[in-house]
Amino acid sequence: MNMSRLNDQQIEYLWSAAPYEPDWKRETRERLRLIAENCGVPLGQWLLGTRAIREVTVEHVREFEAQLGTDHTLRNMLRSITRRVRSQLPRFPLAxxxxxxxxxxxxxxxxxxxxxxxxxxxxxxxAMQAGF
Incomplete structure (x- = not known):
């Protein structure tokens, strides 16, 4: 996995379901994918293969997290995707x-x-302390 632009096989790997994954995670992954498509954040676009990035920084990850707000299921899905990237690129920042x-x-x-x-x-x- 290189840092320029992801190919179709890499994108499929990042966004695929884990073995024995509950059904609700599929819906969460699709919601995260929609947000990545529509928010215009460089990391989201890179994860979808529509943008090349030379180096992903912690700031890129935090910017994408900010787009997710306080929805812990979406943020944890982003964490699992960044963990998959890190399995291929050891220095990649985790969500x-x-x-x-x-x-x-x-x-x-x-x-x-x-x-x-x-x-x-x-x-x-x-007054009460003085009385005691």
């Missing part, structure tokens, strides 16, 4: 691993905790 994390809402609402309320809370805390 970052995206982990879906759900967290509860922040219990501290800044609208409720004004400077005046914080001052009064501090006074109450000091």
């Amino acid at each position: 970052r691993l995206a982990i879906a994390v759900e967290r509860s809402a922040n219990p501290i609402n800044p609208d409720l905790y004004t400077a005046e309320r914080l001052r009064l809370s501090r006074q109450l805390l000091q």
Whole structure:
């Protein structure tokens, strides 16, 4: 695999399904491919074989990641594709691993905790400490 322009066989290898891959990954791969076609990012175009690149940098990979937003399934699919490239080109930069994390809402609402309320809370805390 060279860095100029990918040929059809290399493109097929990068975008093909892994053995025993779940069906939902095929849909994710197709969505990623559509984004690569439409976003105009050099790395996406290179992965589709429509553009030649002399060297892919970490910045190229981060630019493509930015196009994917916070969708962890798309970003992880990009990670698997860049890992395939790295298997052929050891110095190729990998996309970052995206982990879906759900967290509860922040219990501290800044609208409720004004400077005046914080001052009064501090006074109450000091008075309670003095009482103990």
